[in-house]
Amino acid sequence: MPVSSWRSRVSAASANQRTKRILILLSILAFLVAVSGSTVAGYVNQRSEIAAMREQVREQQRRVAQLHADMLRWQDPAYVEQQARERLKFVRVGERSYTVIDAQPPRTVTEVSVDMAAPTSQLPWYATVWESARVADAGVAAPGPAPAP
Numbered sequence: 001m002p003v004s005s006w007r008s009r010v011s012a013a014s015a016n017q018r019t020k021r022i023l024i025l026l027s028i029l030a031f032l033v034a035v036s037g038s039t040v041a042g043y044v045n046q047r048s049e050i051a052a053m054r055e056q057v058r059e060q061q062r063r064v065a066q067l068h069a070d071m072l073r074w075q076d077p078a079y080v081e082q083q084a085r086e087r088l089k090f091v092r093v094g095e096r097s098y099t100v101i102d103a104q105p106p107r108t109v110t111e112v113s114v115d116m117a118a119p120t121s122q123l124p125w126y127a128t129v130w131e132s133a134r135v136a137d138a139g140v141a142a143p144g145p146a147p148a149p
Contacts, residue, residue, distance in 0.1 A: 073079050084090040091097045123131070 089097055089099070
């Protein structure tokens, strides 16, 4: 057996072992990245949840402080009397209560928007569109009555 073939076999075997070692190390590294990736993602999610919970706690603390102030206000007899007069229309003995009722109740926002959207003419929509196009073509400032179709 010549020396050169023996050396080539030893170098091929050692190269093959190096390749196997590199592949094993790369697979271990890939496994560690996969395991730590989910851990890091969980950590980031938990941090965002903690921040959201802290904000919720701050909001609830503000609400508790507001409710506590309201509770202290309701312990004042003058405030209770004022609220009874305003909300429940209570009066003292000998006083007279007047309630003014408007002949026309105030309009709500939806009523106003419905009035604004109401059509100004009783023409069907296609006649209105046709009249609008006719007026625009003629250059007339005010439309006249639409011809009967």
